[in-house]
Amino acid sequence: MISLTRTGIGVLAGFFLLLLSQCGTADSPASPSSGAGKAPSQAAVQRAYTMKCSLCHGTDGRLMASKAPDLSKSTMSIEERVAIIAYGKGTMPPQKGILDPAIIRGIADYVGTFQDAK
Numbered sequence: 708m709i710s711l712t713r714t715g716i717g718v719l720a721g722f723f724l725l726l727l728s729q730c731g732t733a734d735s736p737a738s739p740s741s742g743a744g745k746a747p748s749q750a751a752v753q754r755a756y757t758m759k760c761s762l763c764h765g766t767d768g769r770l771m772a773s774k775a776p777d778l779s780k781s782t783m784s785i786e787e788r789v790a791i792i793a794y795g796k797g798t799m800p801p802q803k804g805i806l807d808p809a810i811i812r813g814i815a816d817y818v819g820t821f822q823d824a825k
């Protein structure tokens with residue numbers, strides 16, 4: 708009986724050690740990837756801009772196709788840009804539910820660099 712309990716404790720201890728070690732290994736790869744999910748890379752933002760926006764606005768915001776305004780002349784704030792990208796306006800298609808919110812914010816930030824006033 709005594710030896711059985713000891714094995715039981717041993718198994719339990721081993722189980723806890725396993726849990727602990729799994730916590731350790733699960734933590735380390737998760738932290739950099741969750742960080743990346745919060746702030747998309749500039750490359751991912753520019754790729755999304757090229758695919759979703761350059762058609763009308765061009766790579767520098769000045770193309771003005773499909774009645775699109777010149778983004779270098781825009782005076783919109785970042786919050787206004789986030790809103791128009793998310794909800795669209797006129798012929799400009801909404802991106803909410805299509806692009807990740809973090810990407811939308813990244814693009815809003817990126818097109819802000821086109822503004823002459825900055």
Ligand code: HEC
Nearest residue numbers: 759760763773774775776781782783788796797798799814
């Ligand atoms: C089908 C063409 C088209 C596409 C694609 C498009 N837009 Fe537009 N965009 C427009 C038009 C048209 C307007 C003007 C809307 C209005 O005021 O009626 C506009 C307006 C804007 C404005 C506001 C400028 C201002 O100061 O009034 C911003 C910022 C903008 N677009 C950014 C983007 C971004 C970023 C994307 C990609 C996610 C995008 N657009 C995709 C056509 C487009």
